[in-house]
Amino acid sequence: MKVVDGQSAFGLSSYFNFDIVLLNCHNPSDINKSGVELTLLDRKSSFEYTEEVILKKIAPSILSADFSRLGDEVRAVEKAGADVIHVDVMDGHFVPNLTIGPLVVQGLKKMTSLPLDVHLMIEEPHRYIETFAQAGSDWITVHVEVCPRLKQMIKKIRQLRVRPGMVLKPATPLTRLYPVLDQIDLVLIMSVNPGFGGQSFIPSTLKKIERLRKIADRNRYPLEIEVDGGIKIENIREVSRAGGDIFVVGTGIFKTGDYEETIRKLRLEIGS
Secondary structure, three states, X not given: OEEEXXXXXXXXXXXXXXXXXXXXXXXXXXXXXXXXXXXXXXXXOOEEEEEEEEEEEEEEEHHHOOHHHHHHHHHHHHHOOOOOEEEEEEEOXXXXXXXXXXXXXXXXXXXXXXXXXXXXXXXXXXXOHHHHHHHOOOEEEEEHHHOOOHHHHHHHHHHOOOEEEEEEOOOOOHHHHHHHOOOOOEEEEEOOOOOOOOOOOOOOHHHHHHHHHHHHHXXXXXXXXXXXXXXXXXXXXXXXXXXXXXXXXXXXXXXXXXXXXXXXHHHHHOOO
C-alpha cells in the first residue's frame, strides 16, 4: 500500500514509475477521503496495475484557534487547503483541561464540508459516543486507557456510521491495540501528553510510529496513523517518514500569519 499527499495527483506517475496514473474516483472531493484506488498504466508494455493509496492529510486542531471567531477560523483553514478538522473534546477528568461538547461539533458541521475528526479525551466515552455521532462527527477516536472493551466500542462507533479510531498516550504501549488493529480505521498516536495545546513534540514517538507502520504494512491492515502534538514545519517531515498519514497541527497553523502559506509549506515537507 502506497502513501502519498492527498491534495493533488501531480507527480504520481513519476512516483510510481509509470506513464499514466488514473485516480479511480468520480469527483475531485474523493481525493480527500482516506484512500483512493489508482490505476497505473505502462504505455510500452500495456501493463495495467491497480493499487489502493492512502492519502496524507493535514488536520488543523481548533484547540489552538481563536474561539471568539471559530467559524471564520474553520472556514479559513478549509480555504487554505486543510483536509480534516481536528476537534479535541476534554472533560476535566481524564485530562485536566475542559473544552467543548457536542453542540460545538454540531455547529462546526454547518460551517465546513471537511470531515470532523473528534478526539474524545474523556472518561466513560461509551456514554457519549452516540451523542457526538449524532452531532456530526465523521471520525471518533477514543483512548484505550479508558476503554476496557475495545471491540464493543469499535462495533458501536461503526454502527453509528462513523469511522472508529483508538488513541494512545505517549506512555501507553502499542501492544494494547494488537487485538483490534484489523478492526479500526485509524490509530491516533499522541506525541505530547494530552490536555493542553502548544506542547513540544516528544522525539521517542517516532519509534512508536515506525513500529506501528511496520506492523500495519506487514499484516496489510488498511489503517491510517494519525499523530497529534507539537507538529510543525520543522518536524513534520520526520513524522511523515516514520509512517504518519494524518498530521494534527494546532499552534503550528493557527499561530502563524498566513494559513495558506503554512499549509503549503507543511505539504512540501511531507512530499507534495
